[in-house]
Amino acid sequence: MTAVQSQSSTTNKVLGHPLNAWYVAAWDHEVTRAPMSRRIANRPVALYRTEDGKAVALADACWHRLAPLSMGKTVGKDGIQCPYHGIVYNSAGRCMSMPAQETINPSATVPSFPVVERYRYVWVWLGDPTKADPELVPDMHQMSSEEWAGDGETIHAPCNYQLVLDNLMDLTHEEFVHSSSIGQEELSESDFVVSHDGNTVTVSRWMLDIDAPPFWLKNMRDKFPGFEGKVDRWQIITFQAPSTICIDVGVAAAGTGAPEGDRSQGVNGFVMNTITPETDRSCHYFWAFMRNYRLESQLITTQLRNGVHGVFGEDEEMLKAQQEAIDANPDYEFYNLNIDAGGMWVRRLIERMLDAEGRLVPTA
Amino acid sequence: MAATNTEVWQRATVVEIHTVATDIRRIVLEPALPKAAEPGSHIDVKVSIGGEEQKRSYSVVESDDAGRLVISVMRAPQSRGGSVFMHGLETGQQLEITQPLQNFPLRVGAERYILLAGGIGITAIANMAAVLQRLKASYTLVYAGRSRTAMAYLAELQERHGENLVVHVDDEGTSLKVDELVAGADLDTELYMCGPIRLMDAVRRAWSERELDSPNLRYETFGNSGWYDPEEFIVKVPRLGIEAKVGQGRSMLEALEDAGADMMFDCRKGECGLCEVRVLALDGGIDHRDVFYSERQQKATEKMCCCVSRGVTSKTGAKADASPAGPAVITIDIS
Numbered sequence A: 001m002t003a004v005q006s007q008s009s010t011t012n013k014v015l016g017h018p019l020n021a022w023y024v025a026a027w028d029h030e031v032t033r034a035p036m037s038r039r040i041a042n043r044p045v046a047l048y049r050t051e052d053g054k055a056v057a058l059a060d061a062c063w064h065r066l067a068p069l070s071m072g073k074t075v076g077k078d079g080i081q082c083p084y085h086g087i088v089y090n091s092a093g094r095c096m097s098m099p100a101q102e103t104i105n106p107s108a109t110v111p112s113f114p115v116v117e118r119y120r121y122v123w124v125w126l127g128d129p130t131k132a133d134p135e136l137v138p139d140m141h142q143m144s145s146e147e148w149a150g151d152g153e154t155i156h157a158p159c160n161y162q163l164v165l166d167n168l169m170d171l172t173h174e175e176f177v178h179s180s181s182i183g184q185e186e187l188s189e190s191d192f193v194v195s196h197d198g199n200t201v202t203v204s205r206w207m208l209d210i211d212a213p214p215f216w217l218k219n220m221r222d223k224f225p226g227f228e229g230k231v232d233r234w235q236i237i238t239f240q241a242p243s244t245i246c247i248d249v250g251v252a253a254a255g256t257g258a259p260e261g262d263r264s265q266g267v268n269g270f271v272m273n274t275i276t277p278e279t280d281r282s283c284h285y286f287w288a289f290m291r292n293y294r295l296e297s298q299l300i301t302t303q304l305r306n307g308v309h310g311v312f313g314e315d316e317e318m319l320k321a322q323q324e325a326i327d328a329n330p331d332y333e334f335y336n337l338n339i340d341a342g343g344m345w346v347r348r349l350i351e352r353m354l355d356a357e358g359r360l361v362p363t364a
Numbered sequence B: 001m002a003a004t005n006t007e008v009w010q011r012a013t014v015v016e017i018h019t020v021a022t023d024i025r026r027i028v029l030e031p032a033l034p035k036a037a038e039p040g041s042h043i044d045v046k047v048s049i050g051g052e053e054q055k056r057s058y059s060v061v062e063s064d065d066a067g068r069l070v071i072s073v074m075r076a077p078q079s080r081g082g083s084v085f086m087h088g089l090e091t092g093q094q095l096e097i098t099q100p101l102q103n104f105p106l107r108v109g110a111e112r113y114i115l116l117a118g119g120i121g122i123t124a125i126a127n128m129a130a131v132l133q134r135l136k137a138s139y140t141l142v143y144a145g146r147s148r149t150a151m152a153y154l155a156e157l158q159e160r161h162g163e164n165l166v167v168h169v170d171d172e173g174t175s176l177k178v179d180e181l182v183a184g185a186d187l188d189t190e191l192y193m194c195g196p197i198r199l200m201d202a203v204r205r206a207w208s209e210r211e212l213d214s215p216n217l218r219y220e221t222f223g224n225s226g227w228y229d230p231e232e233f234i235v236k237v238p239r240l241g242i243e244a245k246v247g248q249g250r251s252m253l254e255a256l257e258d259a260g261a262d263m264m265f266d267c268r269k270g271e272c273g274l275c276e277v278r279v280l281a282l283d284g285g286i287d288h289r290d291v292f293y294s295e296r297q298q299k300a301t302e303k304m305c306c307c308v309s310r311g312v313t314s315k316t317g318a319k320a321d322a323s324p325a326g327p328a329v330i331t332i333d334i335s
């Protein structure tokens, strides 16, 4: 462990990503019989479905001359044909036929990455496949539960994935970045509590007896028409290594017992975020907003998705500008504030994963 | 993109030896340059036979975090000497070995698996089974042998795999029935096997009779294990005025290169077909050891992969039955 301390990359401006982890490659509906390409953890991956509907992830480079398989077409029960000289691979990435010969070279394979479809996402494992235990998929059960409704989108964020994690682990920025929707002074004034274990970090913050910001007042009125008055507001941020953050958010009529566990007089949502590194300086940011009230209303689903889309658009702008400033000032360092405690634990857990893979090397 | 197979040679120390079944020794090696061994990988070992250095391949049964490698070696009845050398090792002794090489990778993510080990073939299969068990995959481990005392690791496997292990023992009257085994496979099953060549041939036949996808049947193609013992033979290239002797321990490709022919090749293990030569005349037979030609093409004896395939005169495959009239002669042309 001493080695980790001495070469700590805790304030690395561009942090590497663990490979022995499940990352979301795509929303379930994005993956179809027509192959698509997506770069995940610096590796181009071809994604498609078999005739039986099973999602497949192959390295997007043909064994022969590395032509992208995603430009080819699906053939047969589970195959894909290279668009260049026609080699056909099955879903295991093994060659099924070769041009102009009666046999198949048994070495002709492309890597086939383990895939799990869960919580409306297609997850892939790019690291050591013998460690790809499906039970390690982060818990995002609200995404596919009958008790929750909602929807989300993908942001292609032009920054290192760690900057998004930093952003989500510390919501004091809401006061400044999202002042018109969810920001309020009490955010930076209120106290927060950080805890962690080997795989998770939690930051909880309660703001009692405050005015509801516009976004939350609207939500309260969706459930309790005509609601007026003060609220108790909460944000409980839970990080699951290496890059999933689910945020339990909500407000309840002030003094009705929400901090003690009775949320019946309030509205509750979960902001589901999972970030997939694309390159060292870009990532796929999958998010959704799920709620546990008025499940029948598609109108509210659409309004919430659009509302969060607007809020996250403000983050995206900041993240892009931040990455540009980082790259334009290679000789300047990051410094830390007390509000960074959550984000710092996140970095610590990620460093441990990198160290276990023998890859704790700061990327320049 | 295929599994990397660059040979990195290193020294290793024998740190543990014990007998795990009749004539089978478990040997633990501590390599100088430790590297984790994937399931299905093997190491090449330099052995000395009658004072001459030769190479033998052994599957890695398991490896630990420190990079120690476990292999198991059976003293073969008609051994050419490699297993005798290995059985003569003592703890503390040093060996030249490669880092783990991979020709037989396990694909994670199949619907169902059958792992078939015949006898000492368990060495290649045991590690795969351990990984599938850890990942809670759906798998059956089928282990066939002559008698229980000759089957290494039975007790450990039983403990680890429980119901997923099926054992067939010849002298208990429960011999493996290949047709029944293959009948249990469907289009979503991958079968990995390692064992005697005759067992693997029977599975291959049953597999294609059931019209299962051939890429779902996985086994290691050792270019150096043909049906025939290697014999010395002669290769002639009239157009280039070459006549060369191919010794038992050399390939025709090497002999032609030595004789100054400009040869094209890639894999040098009978897979790609780039080393193809045209056969003009043949005195004797050809032991096709490649997987590039179909059976039909091999029977036609018009072409051969000179990196692995050889001239032979023996009718039975055994070297003792080689023709006393002299070696096989293959007359060829090259591109």
Ligand code: FES
Pocket (backbone or CB within 6 Å): A062, A063, A064, A065, A066, A067, A082, A083, A084, A085, A086, A087
């Ligand atoms: S590049 Fe794919 S078949 Fe040639």
Ligand code: FES
Pocket (backbone or CB within 6 Å): B264, B265, B266, B267, B268, B269, B270, B271, B272, B273, B274, B275, B276, B290, B292, B305, B306, B307, B308
């Ligand atoms: S060099 Fe590839 S088959 Fe001979």
Ligand SMILES: [Fe+2]
Pocket (backbone or CB within 6 Å): A167, A173, A174, A177, A178, A311, A312, A315
């Ligand atoms: Fe934000």
